[in-house]
Structure formats: C-alpha cells, structure tokens
Amino acid sequence: MEILATGVQRDERPLLERAFPARHRVRCLETVLSADTLPLAAGYEAVSTSANATLDAPTLEGLVRGGTRLITQRSTGYNNIDLDHAERLGLTVARVAAYSPYAVAEFAWTLATALNRRIVRAASRTRDFDFRLDGLLGRDFHGRTAGVVGTGRIGTAFAAIARGFGMRLLGWDIAVNLECTELGMEYVELDRIFREADLISLHVPLMPSTHHLVGARRLAEVKDGVVLVNTGRGALIDPAALLDALKAGTLGGVGLDVYEEEAGIFFYDKALEAMSDDTLARLMTFSNVLITSHQAYFTVDVVEEIVAATVRNVDDYLMGRITECTLVPRSP
Structure with a gap:
C-alpha cells in the first residue's frame, strides 16, 4: 500500500x-x-x-x-x-x-524554569555583552507550591519533577491518581490551586467542560508572581482574560506551547508576514511571556x-x- x-x-x-x-x-x-x-x-x-x-x-x-x-x-x-x-x-x-509523557512534562518544566530565572532575557543581554543582573531576579521553586491541573500520565510526570524540586503538590482532576498521592499530592478544588500555587501547569484534555478553564475570575485570584504554563490545549485559557491579567501585573510569567487560534500559524514561517492575530501579537510584547509553537512533544x-x-x-x-x-x- x-x-x-x-x-x-x-x-x-x-x-x-x-x-x-x-x-x-x-x-x-x-x-x-x-x-x-x-x-x-x-x-x-x-x-x-x-x-x-x-x-x-x-x-x-x-x-x-x-x-x-x-x-x-x-x-x-x-x-x-x-x-x-x-x-x-x-x-x-x-x-x-x-x-511517553516525559517529553511534554520536561518541556513544561523548561518553560517554567526559563520564565522564573529570566533565561531568555539574560541570554539576549549577554549576546550584547550586557552582564548586569537588573531585572533577572528569580525565586527558588524549592519549598513553594506547584498546582497540577490534570493528573494523567503527563501531569504525573510533571508532579514527579516538582517533587524533585522539593515543592508542595496540589492537584485537580476528576479522579484521584494514586501515583500522585504517593508523591505527596493533595487533591483540592481548582479554585484553591489558583489561590495558593506559585506554579500552575495545565495537563487536562480540551472538552466543553474545560474550554476556557482559566478565565478572568480564576486569573484574578492568583498569587502575585505566579508562573502559569500551558502545554495542553490552547483553548484551556481565555486569551483575552490572560491579556488583562498580564496588564494588571500579577502574573510572574506565562509559558504557552499552545494557543487557542494556533491553526494556520504554528508550524509555519510567518517571519515575512504581518501578524493578523492581534491577541497573539500583543502576548508577544510582554517580557514575561514565553511562547513556543506546539513543540513540547517533539x-x-x-x-x-x-x-x-x-x-x-x-x-x-x-x-x-x-x-x-x-x-x-x-x-x-
């Protein structure tokens, strides 16, 4: 054939x-x-x-x-x-x-650590021989709280890495995963994750009940400086609400490997074209936003x-x- x-x-x-x-x-x-x-x-x-x-x-x-x-x-x-x-x-x-769930889980952590330690900004500066530390202050993940939204195979792999960092684990899913509870994860309501977590990573499938799971109300409740990472599906996050939260200055960093309107954009060379997606273009202007083109699995x-x-x-x-x-x- x-x-x-x-x-x-x-x-x-x-x-x-x-x-x-x-x-x-x-x-x-x-x-x-x-x-x-x-x-x-x-x-x-x-x-x-x-x-x-x-x-x-x-x-x-x-x-x-x-x-x-x-x-x-x-x-x-x-x-x-x-x-x-x-x-x-x-x-x-x-x-x-x-x-294998490890590729996506490891990439989610790559985004999280790059945002937390300002790696992209630091690398760009040193290429210009600017070796100042101004604006590069990060935080230890050790001792802080990771919120894992979706504890299937990828979420479990992410949680295991978080445990290696010495983080407290909060999880949310429709069913409890014993592998995660053995890691010390406490299953809680989703709103509590957004109130308490210093790092939130999304690993749930996209379905009607999870569409825009992260919207204006939950983004308004997050801790100052929280790092939000999405390697799941773009439409888990309401992009308009995300823009408002970024402008409010409460988010420490946002890592997106997926985007709600990525079809026709991701996987293509758009370097010589005007960006027609105004929301994506505006997200790119924030120094604490790191966007990659659906490569976590790759x-x-x-x-x-x-x-x-x-x-x-x-x-x-x-x-x-x-x-x-x-x-x-x-x-x-």
Whole structure:
C-alpha cells in the first residue's frame, strides 16, 4: 500500500520513511491537509495527517471521493476530525493512543524554569555583552507550591519533577491518581490551586467542560508572581482574560506551547508576514511571556513512538483489527 503523510516536519520525515516496512510506501509532504489541499490526497487509500489538519465534513467527503478509506492521525488529540461524519462516510479513523509523557512534562518544566530565572532575557543581554543582573531576579521553586491541573500520565510526570524540586503538590482532576498521592499530592478544588500555587501547569484534555478553564475570575485570584504554563490545549485559557491579567501585573510569567487560534500559524514561517492575530501579537510584547509553537512533544523518542503507532494503524486497518488507537472502526 502507498500512504500519503501530510503535515510532516523536516525532522520527522526520515523517521517516517525508515519506519514503514517494504510492503508499504510512504510519500511525505510538509503541506497540511485541508479542503484547499485535497487534490494531493487523490488516489491514496491511506492518509496520515498531523494534528493541525482540517478534517471537517467537506474535507472528509473530498477524501472519500478521491479514494481514501483510512485516516491515521499522528497525534493523541483528534478534535480536528469530524468523527461522526467520518463514520457516516465509512472512513476508518485511527490516532496515536498514547506516547511517553516525559517529553511534554520536561518541556513544561523548561518553560517554567526559563520564565522564573529570566533565561531568555539574560541570554539576549549577554549576546550584547550586557552582564548586569537588573531585572533577572528569580525565586527558588524549592519549598513553594506547584498546582497540577490534570493528573494523567503527563501531569504525573510533571508532579514527579516538582517533587524533585522539593515543592508542595496540589492537584485537580476528576479522579484521584494514586501515583500522585504517593508523591505527596493533595487533591483540592481548582479554585484553591489558583489561590495558593506559585506554579500552575495545565495537563487536562480540551472538552466543553474545560474550554476556557482559566478565565478572568480564576486569573484574578492568583498569587502575585505566579508562573502559569500551558502545554495542553490552547483553548484551556481565555486569551483575552490572560491579556488583562498580564496588564494588571500579577502574573510572574506565562509559558504557552499552545494557543487557542494556533491553526494556520504554528508550524509555519510567518517571519515575512504581518501578524493578523492581534491577541497573539500583543502576548508577544510582554517580557514575561514565553511562547513556543506546539513543540513540547517533539523529541526523537516521542516521534519514533508516533511513527511506530502509525505503521501499526495501517497494518491493523488492513487486517480489520480494532485497537486502542481506533476512533472509527473499518466498515464491515
């Protein structure tokens, strides 16, 4: 079978090309799949997509007309796919059910420590041979409180690192994770985390109940100097409320690897274009805001796991198997 892989990052491509066995061929394109790029997928029974693909009803219908029967997405998230319509069309849809949580947890800590110790500002200064310490005063994380919002695999890995720093742990989730309680975590109401934590890290999935989980009311209650990190989903934070909180000066630092309106911006070179997203442009103006383009997962270890799961999804489709990665099973 020949597979079309779209939205492939340059560092990802050799891993994809090596992973597929001889019985399959893969064509890798940097272009992201959407209604505008549908002609590229014509004739491919299997299409592998990135998380920023637009797989709404019109795009899915176009894929089916072009002969596609399998979509295997190289991510755990799938809110970009109209699964109900895919099922009506008889499409098989699969994803990556899980991968190592350490890459994202470690990256969340990278953002937190860089913000706390003013690393970006310090590095920029020293490049200009300015070695003053003015404005670079940080705080010890040791002895302070980490609030972990979402204590699944990634949140647990984040909490374990926080424990290594010697931090007090507060957690919030719909269910208690015994691994976290063994680390000394106290499960509390979400509002209490925002009142007491010195560092808050978001690790919950995006669903109607978590959309804009961090809004004006909770941001108004945070401790002065709190560091807020989001490596989960952009829409967990209300960006307008975040701007207001930053202007109020209560936030010590904000680290965002995701952004609510990142589609069409993240993963692209926009250096020679005017930034059309006014909110994102304004966020960039704050010296205590650090924004990266959805790269928390992007380690060779995780990408190899994602690629291996993608190969298995193709084989499972051909064999008619349903696995933990299956979102819409193959029609009988």
